[in-house]
Each structure stands twice: as structure tokens, then as C-alpha cells.
Amino acid sequence: MAWKFDNNVPIYIQISNTIKLQIVTNQLKSGDKLPTIRDLAETAGVNPNTVQRALSDLETEGFVYSVRTTGRFVTDNHELIRKTRLQLAQEELENFVNNMLDLGFTQDELVQQLDAYLKGDFHE
Template identity: 45%
Template sequence: MPWDLDNDRPIYLQLMERIQHDIISGVYKPGDKIPSVRDLALDAAVNPNTMQKALSELERSGLVYSQRTSGRFITEDETMLKKMKTELAQQHIRDFFEQMHQLGFSDDETLEMMQKTLKGEKQ
């Protein structure tokens, strides 16, 4: 099943995000070996060089490390994984507030609505 990718953003960035997401959601666990570039590229239905670039970037960020002969692995550094998770959450929150601004709600109004929603009240 080809990965679902947006049309307007660089492909390698989206591949990085997808793999990060797979790490957070537990598809890959800390220390797991990840599939070869070729297999991942086939699975995603993307160019292998693009997949290679995504993995190199993940390696540069430290999230993935490679062992010369045996392939690439997910980091076992729990602090780093937690940091990535937090950063992603913050990104989602920023995006959400941005959308609410576009709908004309201030931060305070948004917060109030969120609390009401959590309490199960109707608007």
C-alpha cells in the first residue's frame, strides 16, 4: 500500500514524518532494526534515493543510527524519543491554534471551548 503523501511538500520530509510517526505509535520500538532502503521505498512506492535521503536526515537527527554492516536501527535513547514526541505534540497544538485563529477564535475563546468540550457540554 503506497504511503499517503501530500502533493505540495517535499517527499523526503513526508517520509521522515511518517517514520517518526511509526516510531511514536510503536510500529518500531527503540532498538528495532528498520527495513532496508529498497524495501521501504517499495512499500511507500517512492524513489529509493528519496527514501535514502529521508533516512540520512533521520540519522543526522540521531533518531536512527546505522551499524556498518547490519543496517539501520531506531535509537534506544528514551530522552530523545520523548523529546521528539513532545515536539510533535507542540506542532499539532500550534497548527490547531492557527486553524482556530483562521476561524476567528482568540486563544482564550479556544481554550474555553476546549474545556467545555472535554466536560461534554454542548456549545
């Protein structure tokens, strides 16, 4: 089944971000072998050149590495993975806080709402 893509962001970036998220969330673990370009392209429903560009970007960023004639593998650079995870969390928090402030919550109310939600005591 083909992946769903956002028309406002280049597909190769979306593929790269998806794989990066799989690495950061440990769905893909250090040392795991990635599917071939052709297999990934077929799964995503895109041109192999698009997948190649995404993987090249991931390799440049250090998230994957190539072993000649064997394929691409997930990095064992745990510090890179940790930093990326924290960066993604920061972006999510920023979006959450901005959305809550846009809804008219004060910072104190936001904290109260979040606390209640985390305790499972969230109601109207």
C-alpha cells in the same frame, strides 16, 4: 499499497517525518530494526534513492543508527524522542489555537470548548 504524498513537500522529507512520527508515537520502538531500503521503497512506491536520503537524514538527526551488514535500528535516545514529541505537540497546539482564533473564538471560549470536548460534553 503506495503511500500518499503531498506535492508541496519533498517526498524524502515526508518519508522521514512519517518514520519519525512512528518512533515518537512508539509504533517503532527503541532497538526495532527498520525494513530494508528496498522494502520501504516498494511499500512507499518510491525510488530507493529517495528512501536512502530520508534514512540518512534520520540517522544524521539521531533517530536511527546503522549496524554494518545488519541494517538500521531505532535509537535508544529517549531524551531525543521525548523532546521531539513535545515539539510536535507544540506545533499541533499552535495550529489548533490559531485555527480556533481564526474562527472567532476568544481564548476563554477556546478553553471552554476544549474543556467541554475533553469531558465528552461537546454539542452545539
